[in-house]
Amino acid sequence: MTNALSGVFAPVITPFKADLSPDLSLFVKHAGWLMEQGAGLAIFGTNSEANSLSLGEKIQLLDKLLEHGLDPARMLPGTGACALPDTVALTRHAVNSGCAGVLMLPPFFYKNVSDDGLFAYYAEVIERVASPDLRLYLYHIPAFSGVPIRLPLIERLIKHFPEIVVGIKDSSGDWDNLEFMLKAFPGFTIFPASESLLSRALPLGAAGCISATANIQPAAIGRLLASWRTPQAAALQAQVDAVRQVFQKYPMIAALKFATAHYADNQTWDTVRPPLTPLVAQQKSQLLAELDAIGFTMTGLCD
Template identity: 25%
Template sequence: MKTQGVLVPIVTPFDADNKVDLQALTKLVESFIEQGVGGIVACGTTGEYYALDEDERQQVLACVKDAVKGRVTLIAGVNGLSTQEAIGRAHQAEALGYDGLMLATPAYSLPGQAEIVAHFRTVAQATKLPIVMYNFPARVGVEIGFEAVVELSKIPNIVGIKESSGNFSRALALIKAGLPGFEVICGCDDQAADFLFWGVRSWISGGANVFPGEQAAMINAALEGNWDEVKSLMSGMLPVIQAMESGDYNQKAKLGCRRHGIDAGPVRQPLLPLPDADAQDFSRLLNQYRR
């Protein structure tokens, strides 16, 4: 599975009747590929996977698979509240022909480190697909500890970790550990330049729903060693990225899709739409962006 480049955990568009808008989803996939992304992640957190019923999940995964047409890497988010639920979702992605999986520690149950290792090992044993672990303690309440990552990296089809802890010292320790056959992937949009400087060339970015072409250009600039360009691109996007990271991330990711001429619609409860004033402020910030 190729992970170099920007991979977009794509939003799930909803129409005015709160139904999944597969036409808008197809248009987003096409727009992102045209702008140079290296992959699409379906049913991730930015895709509001937790708000989809099982039929809708199948529709979204199948729609993205059909839209991609093998042109870029295709990853399915397979998070579940239990290990068995994650395994079922992994098998669903396998059946649809996905290239790989992204999997976080189960939320709410607060497993210990030995239980986290057992969770990932059990899912890995149940699927032939490569797995990118997702470390986002702010979302799930626990971190995949450093030693747990080292242990899990020895499993052949656990191939990397999306590092979204926000602690770059931890990320750098993982990068410098040089774990064989294992990749550290940028999962903090506001730290992307730091990850790139230290040799990371893969970025799973919710912000790429807003800036797919610009973020792909950042990866290319890093590959060419053009750090002035990396800095320029990051500086331009940073106010918007910081606004997204400050709160209402999903709502702002969907608003940002309007840059591509596509209406991704509202978020689903438990999230609520941005108040009009906040939406207008974010739209003004987007309009101020200059490449």
């Protein structure tokens, strides 16, 4: 098995209009900017507010990207849902659209489910999509899903579907878990969820990262990925860490959207779907002050 995908992928933030409907044109613009900066598109990720979007909205958003000529070979849509038919429908649509793969949450409402149950879920999706072009990346984010994807399950899925189950995003925040996976599954495409782990993870075979803050510093992360074997790597790691550490002090989605609104000079970006709420005024002023202090900016958003 070889790495099918590599590099930096952004769980693309989703803009909403005042009536809370997705702003399709602004979504396409931001996705295009990310690709110009060298990032792939992990649309419908956690920081995309994916679980606040309907199946129909996700299909519409993906189709709009394709209509505008964005390359599906650098797209990794999140397709996991609690309802099996929704997961199958979105996964099938992504495969038929030529997407490089899909990033699939486990069904996350029922807790303490068995590995047998999770295996049956993933196997059923694979069998119903029934396409040799499907490339499935597992999404391990137990703090949000409450449903961990354990190592024996990963091993079992690789054994039964070696050409389909090809990778994982590890959002556990547990370095020991990430390190064990990198050593236990050589050739499996493994993405840490933070650029702050890259200097440790890349020498062990990590494929890159799928990171919330790739929405706002894609090029800087890309430079680190390109130069991690060089003497400049430590400085590049420190640069991306400084930005990440600022954003981690705030509710991540609201902070990403406010920063994008500020640097794009477009307040539409500051809208989140309930139950999320925007940053309050004090948080906004503090965030901007911290970003100014480290010389942060986002170029090209107003073009």
